[in-house]
Amino acid sequence: MDRIPILRMGSFLLVTIQVDMHDQLAMTLQDDLSAKISETSAKGVLIDISALDVVDSFIGRMIGMISGLSRIMDAETVVVGMQPAVAITLVELGLTLSGVSTALDVERGMKLLRERVQSQ
Amino acid sequence: MSTPRSGTYAIRSEQDVVLGRQAVRKLAQECGLRLVDQTKLVTAVSELARNAVIYGGGGDMDWTIVEEGARKGVQLVFRDTGPGIADLKQAMTDGWTSGTGLGLGLAGAKRLVDQFEIQSAPGQGTRVTITKWN
Ligand SMILES: Nc1ncnc2c1ncn2[C@@H]1O[C@H](COP(=O)(O)OP(=O)(O)OP(=O)(O)O)[C@@H](O)[C@H]1O
Ligand SMILES: [Mg+2]
Numbered sequence: 001m002d003r004i005p006i007l008r009m010g011s012f013l014l015v016t017i018q019v020d021m022h023d024q025l026a027m028t029l030q031d032d033l034s035a036k037i038s039e040t041s042a043k044g045v046l047i048d049i050s051a052l053d054v055v056d057s058f059i060g061r062m063i064g065m066i067s068g069l070s071r072i073m074d075a076e077t078v079v080v081g082m083q084p085a086v087a088i089t090l091v092e093l094g095l096t097l098s099g100v101s102t103a104l105d106v107e108r109g110m111k112l113l114r115e116r117v118q119s120q
Numbered sequence: 121m122s123t124p125r126s127g128t129y130a131i132r133s134e135q136d137v138v139l140g141r142q143a144v145r146k147l148a149q150e151c152g153l154r155l156v157d158q159t160k161l162v163t164a165v166s167e168l169a170r171n172a173v174i175y176g177g178g179g180d181m182d183w184t185i186v187e188e189g190a191r192k193g194v195q196l197v198f199r200d201t202g203p204g205i206a207d208l209k210q211a212m213t214d215g216w217t218s219g220t221g222l223g224l225g226l227a228g229a230k231r232l233v234d235q236f237e238i239q240s241a242p243g244q245g246t247r248v249t250i251t252k253w254n
Contacts, residue, residue: 022134054141054159056166057224085159093163093228094214 004029006036012044012113013037013075014106015066017059018051026062030069037073044113045070046106050081060095067100076116078102080109125185131198132178137169140181144194147183151192152254160232161194161252167225168198168248174219176200176246186251193234193253198246205240212238 004025007014013036015029036042047066049055067077079102082090090097103109129140144165148158165181172179179200186195205211212230217223226248230236235251 053145054162054166056163056170057222057228058166058170060224061222083159085156088156089159089163089232092160092231093167094224094231095222095228 013042014046016048043117044076046109047079048081055086078109129181131169131172140169147194164229164232167229172200176202195251198248201245204242204244206242
């Protein structure tokens with residue numbers, strides 16, 4: 001796989017991150033996502049990490065990158081599906097994901113985004 | 121025939137980092153580490169293996185199943201023959217990076233395992249030994 005799929009769900013975009021991330025893929029995703037946000041005028045981005053049984057500083061940096069990019073383009077970001085063991089590990093690793101909201105699953109993430117967008 | 125208690129994986133590329141993580145996950149399960157501890161160990165592996173690839177120009181990961189009384193654990197040694205680290209104290213500080221990272225790898229890996237030892241000097245490569253017990 002040489003691209004991370006970006007799915008459109010109404011006025012939101014869904015990015016599903018798989019295990020084998022590397023630098024090139026992260027760069028491509030950055031480009032693809034900014035193009036997609038402007039093309040669709042998306043108001044929110046959901047990052048699904050439920051497939052990840054490990055989140056390290058590299059993935060953490062990428063999540064931060066996506067959320068920063070979304071913010072610049074006036075869209076909100078929610079990380080969904082973080083496994084409990086991963087969440088506990090992230091705290092000890094020291095990765096705070098500051099400014100990034102989380103939700104248990106895609107459905108709840110969509111709800112959160114809808115509320116956010118409406119209250120704007 | 122007994123299963124091997126130690127071995128070595130080459131860590132030369134991003135793909136090797138992924139394979140290293142998978143291998144250590146299996147070892148951790150064999151040693152009876154609970155899920156959270158498996159995840160902590162594998163996350164530390166990801167950090168140290170990636171450092172070996174990015175900064176060390178590639179290296180090796182030695183693994184050993186260690187036993188102490190009734191306890192079992194996984195001990196790993198990440199070694200490379202790269203440029204080494206001049207200021208270890210600085211490198212071990214949260215948030216310090218010489219590149220584009222978050223500077224969390226070394227300090228974070230230390231917090232995630234039970235034992236952590238780093239040896240490095242300019243021109244002499246880097247060697248990090250970690251152990252996680254069940
Ligand atoms: N194997 C190594 N060989 C040489 N230098 C290293 C090695 N490992 C780490 N370093 C140095 O120590 C610094 C800190 O490493 P650390 O893993 O904590 O952060 P990082 O790799 O810069 O960022 P992150 O791991 O958060 O993506 C690195 O920026 C690098 O300069
Ligand atoms: Mg690192």
